[in-house]
Amino acid sequence: MYHGDKDFALDSSTLLDMGVAIFLVLLNKICSRLGISKFIESYLLWKLPLEKYGLKPEHPFVEDYASCQMAIMPENFFNEVEKGKILFKKASKWWFCNEGIEFEDNTKVEADLVILATGFDGKKK
Numbered sequence: 001m002y003h004g005d006k007d008f009a010l011d012s013s014t015l016l017d018m019g020v021a022i023f024l025v026l027l028n029k030i031c032s033r034l035g036i037s038k039f040i041e042s043y044l045l046w047k048l049p050l051e052k053y054g055l056k057p058e059h060p061f062v063e064d065y066a067s068c069q070m071a072i073m074p075e076n077f078f079n080e081v082e083k084g085k086i087l088f089k090k091a092s093k094w095w096f097c098n099e100g101i102e103f104e105d106n107t108k109v110e111a112d113l114v115i116l117a118t119g120f121d122g123k124k125k
Contacts, residue, residue: 037061049078053088 041061050056080086093104100111 049081053081054090055088 037060044061045051045056077086081088087109089103089109091103094101096102096114097108100109101114102108
């Protein structure tokens with residue numbers, strides 16, 4: 001190779017060492033991000049009853065971090081769920097009625113407050 005006024009040669013072992021170094025740096029970045037994400041995901045699934053209430057995302061948690069879709073829950077949130085004060089219901093069709101909400105399967109839920117989650121996909125914003 002020619003560089004400026006100086007000739008220098010890179011032998012195959014030097015190129016191989018440089019390639020290995022670049023590979024290791026990239027592998028470290030990928031693994032550390034995925035490793036941290038998996039650790040946080042495991043901790044949250046252990047600490048919070050997300051699976052019990054059908055709240056565990058179907059995708060890896062790292063996608064939520066990347067699209068800024070992390071939720072913050074009030075203190076004692078799941079204690080109120082256990083008491084039955086907060087209910088979760090997935091439904092594609094529902095409507096308000098005098099008592100609260102009625103669903104397409106004809107079940108009714110008495111409600112003072114209704115919070116709608118639209119399923120917004122932050123990754124496509």
